Amino acid sequence: MSAPKTLIGFAVSPGIAIGRPLVVENRPLPVVRILLAPSQVDAEVERVRQAAHRAAQHVEQLAVAAAAAVGTEYASIFDAHRLMLEDPTLLSGLEAVIRQECVNAEWALEEVTRKLLQQFDQLADVYLRERRVDLLDVAAELQRALQGRTAPRFEIREDDHDWVLTADDIPPSQAVQLGSGAVVGFASEAGGTTSHTTIIAKSLGIPAVVGVTGLVAAVAQSSRVIIDGFEGHVIVDPDDALVQVYRLRAEEHRHREHELLGQAGLPAVTLDGRSVRLLANIDLLHEVDGARAAGAEGIGLFRSEFLFLQASPELPDEEQQAQVYAALLAAFPRHQPVTVRTFDLGGKKLARELLGNPEANPVLGLRGVRLCLQKPEFFRTQLRALLRAAGPDRDNLRIMVPMVGSIEEIKTVKVLLARLRAELRAEGVGIPERVALGAMVEVPAAALIAEHLAREVDFFAIGTNDLTQYTLAVDRANEQVADLYRPFHPGVLRLIERIITAGRRAGISVSLCGELAADPLAVPVLMGLGLEEFSMHAQAMPVVRSLIRSLSFREARRIAQKALTMSSGKAVEEFLLERLSGLLSHLKVRIRL
Numbered sequence: 026m027s028a029p030k031t032l033i034g035f036a037v038s039p040g041i042a043i044g045r046p047l048v049v050e051n052r053p054l055p056v057v058r059i060l061l062a063p064s065q066v067d068a069e070v071e072r073v074r075q076a077a078h079r080a081a082q083h084v085e086q087l088a089v090a091a092a093a094a095v096g097t098e099y100a101s102i103f104d105a106h107r108l109m110l111e112d113p114t115l116l117s118g119l120e121a122v123i124r125q126e127c128v129n130a131e132w133a134l135e136e137v138t139r140k141l142l143q144q145f146d147q148l149a150d151v152y153l154r155e156r157r158v159d160l161l162d163v164a165a166e167l168q169r170a171l172q173g174r175t176a177p178r179f180e181i182r183e184d185d186h187d188w189v190l191t192a193d194d195i196p197p198s199q200a201v202q203l204g205s206g207a208v209v210g211f212a213s214e215a216g217g218t219t220s221h222t223t224i225i226a227k228s229l230g231i232p233a234v235v236g237v238t239g240l241v242a243a244v245a246q247s248s249r250v251i252i253d254g255f256e257g258h259v260i261v262d263p264d265d266a267l268v269q270v271y272r273l274r275a276e277e278h279r280h281r282e283h284e285l286l287g288q289a290g291l292p293a294v295t296l297d298g299r300s301v302r303l304l305a306n307i308d309l310l311h312e313v314d315g316a317r318a319a320g321a322e323g324i325g326l327f328r329s330e331f332l333f334l335q336a337s338p339e340l341p342d343e344e345q346q347a348q349v350y351a352a353l354l355a356a357f358p359r360h361q362p363v364t365v366r367t368f369d370l371g372g373k374k375l376a377r378e379l380l381g382n383p384e385a386n387p388v389l390g391l392r393g394v395r396l397c398l399q400k401p402e403f404f405r406t407q408l409r410a411l412l413r414a415a416g417p418d419r420d421n422l423r424i425m426v427p428m429v430g431s432i433e434e435i436k437t438v439k440v441l442l443a444r445l446r447a448e449l450r451a452e453g454v455g456i457p458e459r460v461a462l463g464a465m466v467e468v469p470a471a472a473l474i475a476e477h478l479a480r481e482v483d484f485f486a487i488g489t490n491d492l493t494q495y496t497l498a499v500d501r502a503n504e505q506v507a508d509l510y511r512p513f514h515p516g517v518l519r520l521i522e523r524i525i526t527a528g529r530r531a532g533i534s535v536s537l538c539g540e541l542a543a544d545p546l547a548v549p550v551l552m553g554l555g556l557e558e559f560s561m562h563a564q565a566m567p568v569v570r571s572l573i574r575s576l577s578f579r580e581a582r583r584i585a586q587k588a589l590t591m592s593s594g595k596a597v598e599e600f601l602l603e604r605l606s607g608l609l610s611h612l613k614v615r616i617r618l
Contacts, residue, residue, distance in 0.1 A: 029263045032237045034212065036257035037223045039564065040232030041275035042210025043251050043268060044187035046244040049195070054172060059129040066127060070120050073130045076170035081110040084166060102159075109163045131171050138164040162196045189250045191259075193241050195222045203231055210252035212259045214240045227564070234259055289320030293570045299578040301552065303570060304362070304560040306538055310349060313356045316563045320570065323361035323421070325486065325560025326538040327353060329407070330368050343410045350414030354422060364423040364486065364536075364560075366465065367407055369393050393428025393465075398437055408445050417455035425486050429464040429471050435481045438462065465538075467491035472520040479531035486560070487524055489539030493517050511594030512541045518550065518589055518597070525555045536560050545609060546601045548572045553585025575608055 061069060088103035109115060122133035141160055190211035200222040210232040226233040232254030243261050244250055251260040251271050293301040304325030305316035332341045332349060354363050397404035415422040426438055449456050466472055467488030493512045500506060528535035536558035541547045543565035559569060584604060588597045
């Protein structure tokens, strides 16, 4: 056996997996440019239409398989792919290239895909930008149909076990096979933190690492692989001693996870009696059960744009939306809040029904509430659906507006809501007496006028992902400046303190639903700044609850005040690591900055 080799990527689903590598290469066959005679063009266009039809049929079969393997909500991934294959925009674009350049369909598809990818890369939102994988999946499916090939599959027998799937890329068509039980972990050269494959892996609880350069070549001749879903490491050909170490870590993780989940019913109360509410961030209804099992006291963020992304290129209608919102509200008792963020969309292609031309600087462009107010019919449909879903008996619905930058935006939303309430009542539709309206504070300008904004809304939700990005002028998806993206920067912390203080003085609740809420180092700081509602993904909830129960508010206050006096984010991080190392070690919480 060769010496162990460690490859580094991005940890996207925690856990340890040890097994035999199952290597799959999904790279497409090379495409060459073939010039056609004018008399051949019509036949080539027809060949595209037939291939698109076959590809759509295959994707429909994948949707059925996905529903059986991982649930109907994930099957909607393939429904969206089928709609893209049937979208006349894509097919007409291919036809235009074929007719204008007299080239073969395979080459035309490469050209159209390349141009569309350039537009995806200009999208402001990280999640939406990563939806480029949908386009790549659809283009690959169509390319295979044009080439007369079947989709790549890996074979797993019923008696197989302990496979670690390793690939250059893992499309959703293969990800649905992860639920077979034979695959204990996966790693890929491509992939992102919010790709469909990553979402499926998290749902199944499979350790996963993505973005591992040179993975396929490194494991091609190996006999054993370790996936470290905590640190983002892939260890190739580990020796027996190293395998034993990781088995012990895996057992420790399972024991600790069981222990923490056993505390899900305990209140998140500090040692000196200060209560904190833990809410869940979710994208799909499928995640509600996991959130409740982790002890969530409601939903702090439901990313409603997933409804759009699942229905794309169509828009979800009022009835479709109302059914989802009603099911979400029914999952929680009336005293627990259910917070729905209105569509947080931006960019061109994923919202081409809503937007016009591409934007030169989309991160500062038409997105969030700006887009909704410019396209009121689109926004009106969503607000009507939310009011209908709540009905006359539900007063725990909270409507949260993203990317608020001015008082005028909130006032406009309030006027629109009042009109829609009157409209629904006139139609005889039962609606709640009142619905809480809140602002997501993620624009520095909104943080700086928080005391004025607090008079216009019922609650604040702090979005630290974008607040950090805009405050520090750092694109958090840009690897070249990633080291400058520091949520613990004192400038960011002071804005958070200002928002919390403004909310408290106005008598409204303040939650924080950015990634910072799930960061163990941030818990004492946020508590010490006065935050009483944390919203996070369900997997982080047991650790955060345990930390809160191990701290006093008095100590957290001292930690927060000290952090505010420091001059850099790095200094704050080092201070927190030193101050909390003993507690984190006792709780067996692992920190990776």
